[in-house]
Amino acid sequence: MTPIHFKHRLPTADFTCSHQQIADHSNDGLIVLSATLEPLLINQIARQYLGEAELPNDIFKRLLIYTQKRKHIQFNLKEWVQSNTPIIQNAPIQTELLWMKTEQQKSLIPVIFQLSNINSSSRQTINTLLLIQDQSSKIEAEAKVCLMKTSDAGQFITDSLGLITEPNPAFIQHTHLSALKLKKMTYIDWLKAQVVFKVPFDLVMESLLKIGNWSGEIQLTVPQKKAMPAILTLSMLTDENRNIEHFVGVIQDLSEIHDAHHKIEQLAYYDSLTGLANRTLLHNHLEQLLIKYQQKPCYSALILLDLDNFKIINDTLGYPVGDELLILVAQKLQCLAHSNDVVIRMEGDEFALLYQDISQDTSEALTQALGLAYKIQDALDDRYTLENRSLHCSASVGVYLFSKPPQEGYSDELIRYANMAMHEAKKLGGNQVYLFEDRLCNLAKQRLEMLQALNHSELDDEFQLYFQAQINAQGQIVSAETLLRWFHPTLGLVPPNEFIPVAEEGRQIIKIGLWVMHKAFIQAKVWHKKHKKLRVAINISPIQFHEQSFIELVIGLIKFTQVNPNYITLELTEGVLIRNTTLALQKIQHLVSLGFHISIDDFGTGYSSLSYLQKLPIHELKIDRSFIQHIPDNQDDVAIVNTILKLAENKQLTIVAEGVETERQANFLRQQSDSLLIQGYFFSKPVPAEQFEQQFLNPPEAYPENKQTNTLSSQAPISLTTH
Numbered sequence: 001m002t003p004i005h006f007k008h009r010l011p012t013a014d015f016t017c018s019h020q021q022i023a024d025h026s027n028d029g030l031i032v033l034s035a036t037l038e039p040l041l042i043n044q045i046a047r048q049y050l051g052e053a054e055l056p057n058d059i060f061k062r063l064l065i066y067t068q069k070r071k072h073i074q075f076n077l078k079e080w081v082q083s084n085t086p087i088i089q090n091a092p093i094q095t096e097l098l099w100m101k102t103e104q105q106k107s108l109i110p111v112i113f114q115l116s117n118i119n120s121s122s123r124q125t126i127n128t129l130l131l132i133q134d135q136s137s138k139i140e141a142e143a144k145v146c147l148m149k150t151s152d153a154g155q156f157i158t159d160s161l162g163l164i165t166e167p168n169p170a171f172i173q174h175t176h177l178s179a180l181k182l183k184k185m186t187y188i189d190w191l192k193a194q195v196v197f198k199v200p201f202d203l204v205m206e207s208l209l210k211i212g213n214w215s216g217e218i219q220l221t222v223p224q225k226k227a228m229p230a231i232l233t234l235s236m237l238t239d240e241n242r243n244i245e246h247f248v249g250v251i252q253d254l255s256e257i258h259d260a261h262h263k264i265e266q267l268a269y270y271d272s273l274t275g276l277a278n279r280t281l282l283h284n285h286l287e288q289l290l291i292k293y294q295q296k297p298c299y300s301a302l303i304l305l306d307l308d309n310f311k312i313i314n315d316t317l318g319y320p321v322g323d324e325l326l327i328l329v330a331q332k333l334q335c336l337a338h339s340n341d342v343v344i345r346m347e348g349d350e351f352a353l354l355y356q357d358i359s360q361d362t363s364e365a366l367t368q369a370l371g372l373a374y375k376i377q378d379a380l381d382d383r384y385t386l387e388n389r390s391l392h393c394s395a396s397v398g399v400y401l402f403s404k405p406p407q408e409g410y411s412d413e414l415i416r417y418a419n420m421a422m423h424e425a426k427k428l429g430g431n432q433v434y435l436f437e438d439r440l441c442n443l444a445k446q447r448l449e450m451l452q453a454l455n456h457s458e459l460d461d462e463f464q465l466y467f468q469a470q471i472n473a474q475g476q477i478v479s480a481e482t483l484l485r486w487f488h489p490t491l492g493l494v495p496p497n498e499f500i501p502v503a504e505e506g507r508q509i510i511k512i513g514l515w516v517m518h519k520a521f522i523q524a525k526v527w528h529k530k531h532k533k534l535r536v537a538i539n540i541s542p543i544q545f546h547e548q549s550f551i552e553l554v555i556g557l558i559k560f561t562q563v564n565p566n567y568i569t570l571e572l573t574e575g576v577l578i579r580n581t582t583l584a585l586q587k588i589q590h591l592v593s594l595g596f597h598i599s600i601d602d603f604g605t606g607y608s609s610l611s612y613l614q615k616l617p618i619h620e621l622k623i624d625r626s627f628i629q630h631i632p633d634n635q636d637d638v639a640i641v642n643t644i645l646k647l648a649e650n651k652q653l654t655i656v657a658e659g660v661e662t663e664r665q666a667n668f669l670r671q672q673s674d675s676l677l678i679q680g681y682f683f684s685k686p687v688p689a690e691q692f693e694q695q696f697l698n699p700p701e702a703y704p705e706n707k708q709t710n711t712l713s714s715q716a717p718i719s720l721t722t723h
């Protein structure tokens, strides 16, 4: 605005009009007041403030002004103008910041009022100019500068050539470059020096120059500092003619968000104890692999392993020791894995290794997978030092080799197959590798069928007790072990080794075991009348034994059948002592106090510590068939049998040798000890009660005591009835 020049060129008649025109061009509100405070001129902006097109009579009433933004204490403008006019020495008077209500703005706007004298041309009257300056944008600009200064986000502005002119403190901090250095750089210099983009740089520049902005994730790399993940936003500011005025950059640190993501991921996908991947992550990896193999088949292997006897270590030495062992195992597995493999802790003491992309060739892949599995088995079969103790541990390893999936959702099945193979390794005695074969699928199917059949079985119709004789050195019958037989209408004769584990898993063994005890008690009572000293042995499953009501049920059965427990032997496996050892011991003591004899079945195969024997009120040990099978040729087995016999002698325990099939075995055992009982096919297979009675309890002529020879070697097998 050039009012002076303009004023001089205008004719006098137009002067008022010109004043108005000039005033209307101002961005501030202008009101000229006469000495009596009558408005002589009001420009357009001031009119907007007054909210009326016509000249109002009393402008002071129409302007709503407050001293503070929130308190709403009205400011008396008229009084202020009156008290400050005429203005001495033409000096402008400013008030403090005031707050004005306008029709356009909902909230109060900040304004500054300024008074100055306007003398008429005759200099006789002194008019007053009231200037109203809206401060909103100035305050907003100040706020922006303040925001830029205090913001955590790094920000910079450049000039039209791209030179960084205003880096904020956060930007200086993030880049570790001084303001001085930055001001000598263009933003492109900076991008090239410190920013790693995830997209090509050309695309960034194209978007910035064509669309006017670009935003995306980057890595800020400052020498000797950890790379910082960040979001960078670049904008180009232009005038109406698309001339570049500034570039603006904002960089937001994503480290905390990344850390949080990492933590969440860690919790969701990794095991907290070992730091290994968890089951969920294995599923993800498998799904990805299987999708890949649909396009481009290749072989991978899932190697699943479970520690042997971990439960014993955990239960006897406590969880902290168990945890320590798991960490050591995890470390060993990680050392054996290739960089591309994933090591997983599935749960408890179960681990897995996903051996990825082995080969496209089946036999090559198989060789490699088995090679690694054996290496794992070998490495884990070791002594571990835990809390100053040296403990042995090993693992059962299952291997499943796979390629292109036959259907969707195959990853679950794949884990199941590897698991089956691992269980097979376990069944074979542990500490070995087993490669999955289709046969296992059929076995699993049969198991399921069996489980369903067990649920619907009629005990009295389908089950029968068989008995197997235990003979002493004099060839006399001493005892009969009860062995269960299941004749299923469609499945046929199912061997106990097959159905008992299934019935244990499905807990039907509790009902079945009770039925066995009931029938065996009745049988024992009947036989007791004929043969005063005959004992009846009954197998008790750990599941049955650990049932809360086990002792009460046994007491109930004694009362019901009137059996004398002194002639009943309960066969427990070492496994019953693994869980709740103290409670198990109490239960055993209770059974003994009722009169039962306790026998430890399959002795030597399970919990190999003999220390528990000291604590137990047991009567008998049964040497497992696996030690008998190869005597007298296998010297190790001979040594084991002799150790057990010595131990029994010290503790005055009865020893039963199970699974004696040949005369040679029987003679050899007899030479070792004359108090040993022999059970096995050499004398008799398990037979039904009537047959047992006929063979062992009825015909006195078959075993007349006076005809009895002292050594077994000269004696023919009593019966070889097959079942």
Ligand code: C2E
Pocket: 468, 482, 483, 484, 495, 496, 497, 500, 513, 516, 539, 540, 541, 601, 602, 625, 658, 659, 660, 661, 679, 680, 681, 682, 686
């Ligand atoms: P176990 O208690 O160790 O029983 C001995 C097993 O060895 C029996 O197998 C018996 O038939 C077999 N056997 C005996 N002498 C010889 C021999 O000279 N050579 C060979 N090769 N085997 C011999 P069975 O009857 O098949 O029973 C297998 C397992 O099933 C038993 O092993 C026992 O653990 C379990 N079982 C059988 N009946 C019952 C029962 O009523 N309750 C429970 N809980 N388990 C039972």
Ligand code: CA
Pocket: 481, 539, 571, 601
């Ligand atoms: Ca037994």
Ligand code: CA
Pocket: 601, 602, 622, 624, 625, 658
């Ligand atoms: Ca046994």
